[in-house]
Amino acid sequence: MTSDDMTNPPIRYALxxxxxxxxxxxxxxxxxxxxxxVGVFDxxxxxxxxxxxxxxITAYTDIDQLLKSDEIDLxxxxxxxxxxTNIAIQALNNGKHVLCExxxxxxxxxxxxxxxxxRSQKRVLAANLIMRYDPLSQKVKQLIDSNILGQPLHGFFENYAADEPLPPTHWFWKPELSGGIFIEHGVHFFDLYRYWLGDFKISSAQHTARPNQLTxxxxxxxxxxxxxxxxxxYIPVNFYHGFTQPHRLDRQEMRIVFERGSIRLFEWVPTSYELDCILSKHDFEQVQTILQPQSFEITENYSQTDREFHSYNRDYLIDGRYRITGDVQMPKTDLYGHxxxxxxxxxxxxxxxxxxxxxxxxxxxxxxxxxxxxATELASQLGSPFK
Structure with missing residues (x-):
């Protein structure tokens, strides 16, 4: 318990x-x-x-009663x-802070x-975009900001997601209820890459329909x-989402390519990484300090005559090629909870x-x-099957 916890009363929460x-x-x-x-409503x-x-805790039978309760802060x-939208507006008008999925x-x-x-009510309205709070995501942010690997040049996210819990009757497939994949799911990863790399603009987008199947x-x-x-x-970042896989093959990969290497992260909440890079010994030590890896391998040692190289119109001195790996050192469910x-x-x-x-x-x-x-609008401009 911190001193702030002792000074400030707990925030009273309802789901x-x-x-x-x-x-x-x-x-x-x-x-x-x-x-x-304090309570729940469903x-x-x-x-x-x-x-x-x-x-x-209290089971509320009336959502209005919950939103108007003086016993609830958030x-x-x-x-x-x-x-x-409607729930958030009612909550804010009743002086509540809002955490919104x-x-x-x-x-x-x-x-x-x-x-x-x-803002007019001086209340918090936070979307539950948790990716910035992943310890590995934060280490990648440090690595990018350090410029040890040079400038980022390309990024991508590939999401081969399970569709087993999503039958044709599910609201997920109905854009007026979910917004579609970019809106319902993609926001997590748009936010993560903006956290890593900065502001961006969507330049192109596509979507495809499952053959011979309808909602x-x-x-x-x-x-x-x-x-x-x-x-x-100048840095292209590609985002792919496909809800097409059995649960056992559900998998995700994130990658950022730099001037002197690339880092890959695995699973939609990143739990492990692999960095392949060419560095001087000094820069390698800095990378170790940031990532705190579980293991590394020197895959190539460069002699004095091979240390110099030229790429991206820059000259460098390097000592070796390194493969660095690590993970979050906790079960995925514990990481998610953290x-x-x-x-x-x-x-x-x-x-x-x-x-x-x-x-x-x-x-x-x-x-x-x-x-x-x-992204949704650009994809629809190519010919939306909803029309």
Whole structure:
């Protein structure tokens, strides 16, 4: 417990939406000394009551009663995306801070309205974009900012996701409910690469429909999307999402290519990495300090006459080629829990101390949605099967 925890009373929290992720968050948040879990609401009152009994908290039967309660400081909206806006606006108008599952909402106009309301009410409105709170993501950010590997030149994210829990009846496939893959899912990774590399613009996008399969209301199942973003006017970053795989083959890879190497991270919440690079001994030691790797291998040693090289119109001296690997040293579920708690703890610290510099602000919820909306619009311009 910190001195701030002793000075400030716990933030009183209520969950709206008792699905699998909402219940996971309850398990994580009950570990936080600066948070008091007060109650839950879900349209499925049986599930709501069961969740409340498990956590010994109040099961609300009326969402308006929850939102107006003087016993609640912060509301966590863990519903499908189409429901976010109205709940968030009601919560903010009742003086509540809001933690909202991604995406913040489905349109930029709604997002702007929500953020302006939060600022006028002096309340937090945070999208639950947890990727910045991954310890490996933060190490990659340090590595990029250090310039040890030179300038970033190219990035990509490939998401080969499981579709087993997504039957044709699922709201995920209906853009008026989910926004589509870029908006419902892609915002996480737009935000992560913006954290790593800076602002970008979407330059092109595509989507494809699953052959010979339709949703329950007769519309195409848009299960693969791809787009390219341009960072700093010259760094292309490619984002691919395909919800086409069995659960056992669900896999993700992130990569950034630099002047003197490339780093790869694995799984959608990065749990491990591999760095292949050519460096001087001094720069290698700096990389070790940043990454704290579990292992490394010197794959090539360069003699004095082979140390010089020229690339990207620059001259360098190097001592070797290195393969560096590491992981987060914890089970994936524990990592996920750490990230969920770290994001909320960051927001709570800001609630108590407005001078605190948050890693994630309201603007990040907007800019990630902005990229997703633009990608969706560009993909649709090529000929949308929804028309």
């Amino acid at each position: 709206i939406g008792c699905g699998g992720f909402g219940r996971f968050c309850l398990d994580q948040y009950k570990q936080m000394s600066n948070l008091k879990i 349209l499925d009152q049986t599930l709501c009551t069961k969740t409340a009994i498990e956590h010994q 509301v966590h909206i863990a519903t499908p995306p189409f429901a976010h 991604k995406p913040l909402t489905l349109t930029l106009d709604e997002a702007q309205c929500m953020i302006e309301l939060a 329950d209301d007769g519309r195409p199942i848009m299960d693969q999307v791809n787009c390219t973003a341009i960072v700093r006017d 990230m969920v708690r770290a994001l909320l703890d960051d927001q709570i610290t800001f609630i108590h101390n407005p001078n605190h510099q948050r890693l994630l602000t309201e603007d990040n919820g907007f800019t990630s949605l902005q990229a997703a909306v633009h």
